[in-house]
Amino acid sequence: MIIYVLLTTMAVTVVALARLQNLFAAVVLFSVYSFLMATVLFALDAVDVAMTEAAVGAGVSTVLLLGALYLVGGMEAKPLARPLLPLVVSVAAGGVLAYGMQGLPAFSDPQAPMHTHVAPRYLEQAPKETGVPNVVTAVLASYRSFDTLGETLVVFTAGAGVIALLRRRRKRKGAGDAR
Amino acid sequence: MSVIAAHYAYWITLALMVAGIYIVIARGNLLKKLIGLAVLQSSVYLLYIAPGKLIGGTAPIIAQGHSVYSNPLPHVLILTAIVVGVATLALGLALVVRIREAYGTIEEDEILAQDRAEE
């Protein structure tokens, strides 16, 4: 199926991303990876999430990374020794996660616990109670609107933080900019 | 073999997570670390959404002619997670820009060497 091809391509892209030293190529590969992730999410029927990941991951993240890359300059230094310890640590963490994932239900099982608890109630009641056919929007904006308020505040705080970090005083660059 | 086929999405999620962790730990360039962090966050989105899919179902938008829908709850959580992820990426990039202006480099070992030389 198409999902298997896309997932394999994503894994290959990330391995190439880890090995590249040219940071511009790494940013472009990250954009490719985000776009493949959006396609996989669409194939998994998550249309809202796919649209957001395509717009935010392949769009805004890439623009911000390119902007920062222009300001800091382009090549990564060669790693000094073979990074054996990080490889062992990562694979060990992966082993622990694989052990934990044994308990997950099989792919697409309608009797899995996540499909029998709260989700059927939302799917049945949301159009009647809110008048909105898109259940994701209804849950996001009505049933769980406190979470969305917190998220809007997080976005606002990120904007305020970047303004505080990157704001320019009215003097030329290099005149003691150590605030 | 059927164990791998039924769980292929989970195995790839695991591989992406391990790759993301490796990039964050093993690379010394700050920008590469941030990209690895973004890869790690993306793999978590896949981990949440893959179990919610029902084969033969459709997107959770109530319409005529469909009775099986994918689970809408992970979609809501991951929408929030994506936007929070880009917010943290933006703040991290602003910090990298300031570090570059203060130290002249974004390689982690050179920054630590400069700090140690100052002490």
Add this chain to the structure above:
Amino acid sequence: MRDDLVLRVVAKLLIPFMLVFALYVQFHGDYGPGGGFQAGVIAAAAIVFYAITFGLAAAQRLVPERIVERLLAAGVLLYAGVGVAGLALGGNYLDYFVLAADPAHGQHRGIFWVEAGVGITVAAVMLKLFYMFVARGRDAGDA
């Protein structure tokens, strides 16, 4: 890049469609995929495209920085204001069913205003981030 003819023509053709598409995604988030976040990012992307093609100064004449900063806060205040309206009309904070005579219609109205607040804040933040990163590089002595 403002001397490149192909880019200028394509930008002038595409940017109105991008802005209209952002409004479509915002207001049809109830009936199809969409909502505040996607619409805000698409609207910011249209202005970023304009800035890349015609220069940062032109974009800042079109959407000045002070307006972007005020929109950033206005979106969050709109969202919180819907909550306070719920309090004022007799329910709890962020109750929507008190906003109209029919509870389902009240929910629809509340969802509309809340998504509008989210869209405004996200669009302003993404655009402001782009402005900040580009302006930092301009002061380093290049056009």
